[in-house]
Amino acid sequence: xxxxxxxxxxxxxxxxxxxxxxxxxxxxxxxxxxxxxxxxxxxxxxxxxxxxxxxxxxxxxxxxxxxxxxxxxxxxxxxxxxxxxxxxxxxxxxxxxxxxxxxxxxxxxxxxxxxxxxxxxxxxxxxxxxxxxxxxxxxxxxxxxxxxxxxxxxxxxxxxxxxxxxxxxxxxxxxxxxxxxxxxxxxxxxxxxxxxxxxxxxxxxxxxxxxxxxxxxxxxxxxxxxxxxxxxxxxxxxxxxxxxxxxxxxxxxxxxxxxxxxxxxxxxxxxxxxxxxxxxxxxxxxxxxxxxxxxxxxxxxxxxxxxxxxxxxxxxxxxxxxxxxxxxxxxxxxxxxxxxxxxxxxxxxxxxxxxxxxxxxxxxxxxxxxxxxxxxxxxxxxxxxxxxxxxxxxxxxxxxxxxxxxxxxxxxxxxxxxxxxxxxxxxxx
Amino acid sequence: xxxxxxxxxxxxxxxxxxxxxxxxxxxxxxxxxxxxxxxxxxxxxxxxxxxxxxxxxxxxxxxxxxxxxxxxxxxxxxxxxxxxxxxxxxxxxxxxxxxxxxxxxxxxxxxxxxxxxxxxxxxxxxxxxxxxxxxxxxxxxxxxxxxxxxxxxxxxxxxxxxxxxxxxxxxxxxx
Ligand SMILES: [Zn+2]
Ligand SMILES: [Zn+2]
Numbered sequence: 001x002x003x004x005x006x007x008x009x010x011x012x013x014x015x016x017x018x019x020x021x022x023x024x025x026x027x028x029x030x031x032x033x034x035x036x037x038x039x040x041x042x043x044x045x046x047x048x049x050x051x052x053x054x055x056x057x058x059x060x061x062x063x064x065x066x067x068x069x070x071x072x073x074x075x076x077x078x079x080x081x082x083x084x085x086x087x088x089x090x091x092x093x094x095x096x097x098x099x100x101x102x103x104x105x106x107x108x109x110x111x112x113x114x115x116x117x118x119x120x121x122x123x124x125x126x127x128x129x130x131x132x133x134x135x136x137x138x139x140x141x142x143x144x145x146x147x148x149x150x151x152x153x154x155x156x157x158x159x160x161x162x163x164x165x166x167x168x169x170x171x172x173x174x175x176x177x178x179x180x181x182x183x184x185x186x187x188x189x190x191x192x193x194x195x196x197x198x199x200x201x202x203x204x205x206x207x208x209x210x211x212x213x214x215x216x217x218x219x220x221x222x223x224x225x226x227x228x229x230x231x232x233x234x235x236x237x238x239x240x241x242x243x244x245x246x247x248x249x250x251x252x253x254x255x256x257x258x259x260x261x262x263x264x265x266x267x268x269x270x271x272x273x274x275x276x277x278x279x280x281x282x283x284x285x286x287x288x289x290x291x292x293x294x295x296x297x298x299x300x301x302x303x304x305x306x307x308x309x310x311x312x313x314x315x316x317x318x319x320x321x322x323x324x325x326x327x328x329x330x331x332x333x334x335x336x337x338x339x340x341x342x343x344x345x346x347x348x349x350x351x352x353x354x355x356x357x358x359x360x361x362x363x364x365x366x367x368x369x370x371x372x373x374x375x376x377x378x379x380x381x382x383x384x385x386x387x388x389x390x391x392x393x394x395x396x397x398x399x400x401x402x403x404x405x406x407x408x409x410x411x412x413x414x415x416x417x418x419x420x421x422x423x424x425x426x427x428x429x
Numbered sequence: 430x431x432x433x434x435x436x437x438x439x440x441x442x443x444x445x446x447x448x449x450x451x452x453x454x455x456x457x458x459x460x461x462x463x464x465x466x467x468x469x470x471x472x473x474x475x476x477x478x479x480x481x482x483x484x485x486x487x488x489x490x491x492x493x494x495x496x497x498x499x500x501x502x503x504x505x506x507x508x509x510x511x512x513x514x515x516x517x518x519x520x521x522x523x524x525x526x527x528x529x530x531x532x533x534x535x536x537x538x539x540x541x542x543x544x545x546x547x548x549x550x551x552x553x554x555x556x557x558x559x560x561x562x563x564x565x566x567x568x569x570x571x572x573x574x575x576x577x578x579x580x581x582x583x584x585x586x587x588x589x590x591x592x593x594x595x596x597x598x599x600x601x602x603x604x
Contacts, residue, residue, distance in 0.1 A: 034479075036480075059480075060480060061480050062479040062480040063479070064479055067477070067530055067531040068477060068530075068531040068532075069531075070531045070534070072529060072530065072531050072534065104553070105548070105549060105550040105553060107534055107535065107538040107540075107550070108538070109534055109537065109538060110534060164553075165555075175548040175553075176546075176548045178548065178553045179553060179554075179555045180550075180553045180554055180555060181555050182554070186476075186477065187476040187477060190475065190476045190477070190478065191476060194472075194475075194476075195571070198568060198598075199569065199570075199571075205480050206480075207479060207480050224564075225573070228571070228572055228573060231571070231572075232570075232572065304571070305566075305570075305571035305572070306571060309566060309571055316558075316564065317558075318558050318561060318562075318563045319563055319564045319565070319566070320473070320476075321469045321472070321473060321563070322473060323557045323558075323561075324554075324555055324556070324557065324558065325555045325556060325557065325558040325559065326558060329555070329558060329559060330555045333555060333556070
């Protein structure tokens with residue numbers, strides 16, 4: 001069952017926690033990193049308990065250990081980790097080492113709280129932290145000969161809490177050049193919640209359900225004005241129109257897409273979105289349809305342009321009123337903060353990872369936005385990870401399996417002797 | 430204020446009670462038209478919120494973990510002693526820490542005091558876009574919006590959407 005290393009590898013994401021054993025290809029557990037309580041109940045469900053087939057997540061109150069990407073609530077985190085370690089991985093921490101993926105620029109106070117949790121609360125034997133970009137690079141470089149030769153890459157991690165563009169050189173993240181957008185999957189889900197609640201159905205308490213709707217229905221537009229025109233067509237001709245059914249607590253315990261074929265219609269549109277029916281912009285006004293059709297059930301909502309306007313915010317946060325550069329500019333700024341010799345290499349070694357890069361057409365759109373911002377004589381090459389949710393974990397699994405891994409760790413006795421601050425110096429941040 | 434309870438998780442709210450109307454937080458944010466900038470900030474803040482809203486510190490919360498249908502005496506005692514142990518070990522500091530937000534931690538970390546060459550969370554922020562051309566979308570239907578409501582500042586795209594906005598959304602939920 002274990003990869004033989006006895007090292008627990010934990011990518012403690014704000015949305016999903018990925019946990020397993022060093023040396024394995026895939027994590028043993030990929031579970032929500034939160035606790036939730038159904039309305040009227042006193043019992044909190046933890047991590048994988050939320051994924052059970054008979055659990056209806058409607059209206060659940062949520063507690064997350066992570067705020068804005070950082071481990072803030074160690075009490076909640078301990079509940080989740082205990083559940084994962086004891087029930088899912090079935091390990092005894094006192095006999096195990098832990099490799100934890102830690103957010104970049106973690107303030108010392110939070111590092112300290114993390115160390116306390118790892119050594120004092122859970123009693124791990126030894127402990128090592130690594131940042132996500134270097135692990136993603138490590139994993140990809142072991143698979144892509146060109147990256148391996150170049151020894152560097154620009155890792156774009158678009159996760160749940162935020163988005164980082166991080167240059168990595170010889171497995172070290174160049175912290176001085178890292179650039180961050182305060183926008184990730186969580187904000188996108190909340191934005192979709194807001195749009196649906198404003199336009200049709202109050203779903204402000206349904207974070208987990210809207211998250212599911214977002215994952216299944218949202219995509220990145222390659223031509224926003226053109227797609228907006230198409231989205232105004234009446235239901236039969238509108239390639240984006242589809243609906244999502246919320247659980248009713250009786251027949252359906254889970255939310256689902258009403259008609260998957262209907263939801264996929266947009267995929268067969270001409271790729272570059274140059275819609276032939278430009279004249280429709282005028283004529284469709286009469287066909288414009290109010291979404292509050294009476295035959296909609298109480299537990300159903302329709303999406304049209306929301307499907308691409310939500311991920312659109314990654315590319316133009318300013319549209320949301322966030323005074324932040326979009327993803328393409330974020331990448332350019334990170335690369336331009338590096339030595340000029342590195343820049344052309346980084347532009348052709350962009351790795352995109354993180355759950356929010358799973359929106360269909362994400363990579364194509366990024367390339368389209370990036371090209372005009374990059375000098376003509378530079379290549380732009382974007383590498384989409386095979387499984388962007390597991391990228392950092394798999395890199396961690398490789399690192400934990402290296403023969404010199406234990407020498408990178410701090411042991412419990414070193415921690416007890418020297419305390420958190422001095423031990424941490426070994427981790428080179 | 431009345432909206433607040435709807436917004437947060439009412440303990441016995443059922444699916445059938447779900448209403449087809451705008452979210453109250455949006456409504457109250459938009460209603461404060463005297464300070465739209467503040468409303469816009471509140472809206473951005475809300476993008477990082479969870480269902481339960483701000484954490485409410487409940488001293489009895491710990492007892493709620495685990496099954497509540499086997500509350501025999503022994504179990505209660507066990508739970509209590511576990512809680513006691515936890516509390517003495519961690520002290521009150523950790524309880525306080527748990528209730529903080531990342532922004533509080535950041536503030537305490539006083540990153541500005543570090544020398545300018547040290548990379549920090551604040552220095553990694555991407556910064557404003559080079560072109561600040563903001564696109565506006567209709568609050569009713571999502572189309573490109575060229576008009577602004579004079580009363581609340583919300584955007585809309587057409588007369589049709591303006592009517593819907595005025596009838597059902599604009600300043601509708603002012604107490
Ligand atoms: Zn409109
Ligand atoms: Zn108005």
